[in-house]
Amino acid sequence: MKHDVLDRKKAAALARQVGVDFGAALTVALAYIGDRLGIFKAVADGAPFTTGQLAQRTGLNERYLREWSATMAAAGYLDYCPRDATFKMNSEQSAVLASEDTTYFTAGGFQYAVACYRQIPQLMEAFRNGGGVPFKDFGPEIVEAIERLFHVGYETWVAQEWIPAVPEIHQRLLAGGEVAEVGCGAGQCLVPVAAAFPNSRFFGFDVDRTSVERARNKGEKAGLANRLVIDQVAAERVPFRDRFDLVMAFNCIHDMAHPRSALAAIQGMIKPDGAFLWSEADVGPRLEDNLGPVGRTLYGASTMHCMTVSLAQGGEGLGSAISEELARSLATEAGFVTLQRLPIKNPFHQVFLGRK
Ligand SMILES: C[S@@+](CC[C@H](N)C(=O)[O-])C[C@H]1O[C@@H](n2cnc3c(N)ncnc32)[C@H](O)[C@@H]1O
Structure with missing residues (x-):
């Protein structure tokens, strides 16, 4: 059977969606790391942080944390303030990603997916x-x-x-x-x-x-x-x-x-x-x-x-x-x-x- 003529708009839209899914798959893996290494919980109080401060607080490597934080901010999992180059976790992000006892908490999904x-x-x-x-x-x-x-x-x-x-x-x-x-x-x-x-x-x-x-x-x-x-x-x-x-x-x-x-x-x-x-x-x-x-x-x-x-x-x-x-x-x-x-x-x- 032959395909219909290619609809370029539909193909482009699907390619964009696959691109989004690709990014989501990488976000899941990195959010898993954030969950397992306690990074989300370390910033759950909502205080603004530089990645240097985050490195000090968690004992983790600053260069990785900088790239990780950029990914999380792009994903909407952290907020970023360009004025002073700080990140912070807002209340909603904290409920979903760090507060095990709220009905919003969904970070178990990262663990499930990686398993x-x-x-x-x-x-x-x-x-x-x-x-x-x-x-x-x-x-x-x-x-x-x-x-x-x-x-x-x-x-x-x-x-x-x-x-x-x-x-x-x-x-x-x-x-x-x-x-x-x-x-x-x-x-x-x-x-x-x-x-x-x-x-x-x-x-x-x-x-x-x-x-x-x-x-x-x-x-x-x-x-x-x-x-x-x-x-x-x-x-x-x-x-x-x-x-x-x-x-x-x-x-x-x-x-x-x-x-x-x-x-x-x-x-x-x-x-x-x-x-x-x-x-x-x-x-x-x-x-x-x-x-x-x-x-x-x-x-x-x-x-x-x-x-x-x-x-x-x-x-x-x-x-x-x-x-x-x-x-x-x-x-x-x-x-x-x-x-x-x-x-x-x-x-x-x-x-x-x-x-x-
Ligand atoms: C998806 S988990 C659900 C666990 C829990 N009921 C919940 O809703 O969170 C499915 C559970 O069923 C158990 N299970 C699978 N087959 C079973 C069987 N034949 N008899 C009893 N438990 C079984 C698994 O070991 C696992 O703990």
């Missing part, structure tokens, strides 16, 4: 021969990156909004119930939720050892050891039936090797009158619904991480675009009688309530 970049050779092998890149090969940084990207959201939303959206389960947890979270990662959701319901007992399950160890430490530090148990076990192998008032699975079913068996096991773990809260990224059912900046992050993360970790285990490789329609059909197949999307507005998640 994925490191696996490109293995990923190319999987493109050639199938299979995938195992979760553990991404190293502890991916666990930390996911925790940093999501913890504030879970601390803000789950105990205060998502669980209260199911009032009778909320009441049970206030009085004293039992809750499990599968794919609990580093405990970014489980630990704050357990802290919010002091009369209830909590169980976390995850297949990844680094995540389980991190979650246990977090639970111990929060003083929850006597009512929080975290086990390294796959969701589909959890040895409980008809046990929990609530099972939670956030942003993880799509990563699993066997999501259908995991959902069936979750259905089995819940008490007959219990509930399942399940979140996935908020996407439309068709590819064409998701073709934009959010979609590219989602499909990109899926190709480089979510799907490949599932395929690496001989799994289904569901991918991270789970629409409401697909979630409902998977839940029905797993034996849930109902699955409804809760009327919760959220910048990332759609939240489903399942009943058996």
Whole structure:
């Protein structure tokens, strides 16, 4: 087939966009360095600085810091004042890049992207021969990156909004119930939720050892050891039936090797009158619904991480675009009688309530 005649304006616009993406890719790598070496945090107070002062404050090489600061200023990550050749971080930049406890904090994304970049050779092998890149090969940084990207959201939303959206389960947890979270990662959701319901007992399950160890430490530090148990076990192998008032699975079913068996096991773990809260990224059912900046992050993360970790285990490789329609059909197949999307507005998640 022959191409249409080249539209020069369109070609130039696309070339410009690729140029912007190229710069963005370099910015991500340098922002990762700024995050990991503590440079963002060193300037988070908003005081103006020269790169000489920054070198003194951080103990890092001034020449690199000068070039790095220029990149960050060009990217809009720092402000630059030409009058006295100083840089500074404004409040918004500080919230997004340096304040781990604000909902704006997104610097975990740099860490996630770089952890994925490191696996490109293995990923190319999987493109050639199938299979995938195992979760553990991404190293502890991916666990930390996911925790940093999501913890504030879970601390803000789950105990205060998502669980209260199911009032009778909320009441049970206030009085004293039992809750499990599968794919609990580093405990970014489980630990704050357990802290919010002091009369209830909590169980976390995850297949990844680094995540389980991190979650246990977090639970111990929060003083929850006597009512929080975290086990390294796959969701589909959890040895409980008809046990929990609530099972939670956030942003993880799509990563699993066997999501259908995991959902069936979750259905089995819940008490007959219990509930399942399940979140996935908020996407439309068709590819064409998701073709934009959010979609590219989602499909990109899926190709480089979510799907490949599932395929690496001989799994289904569901991918991270789970629409409401697909979630409902998977839940029905797993034996849930109902699955409804809760009327919760959220910048990332759609939240489903399942009943058996
Ligand atoms: C993207 S992370 C999400 C972690 C956390 N739920 C969150 O939303 O931040 C996916 C997690 O699912 C875990 N996981 C993958 N397959 C699993 C399985 N079969 N059973 C339990 N956990 C699993 C991974 O180890 C990882 O911690």
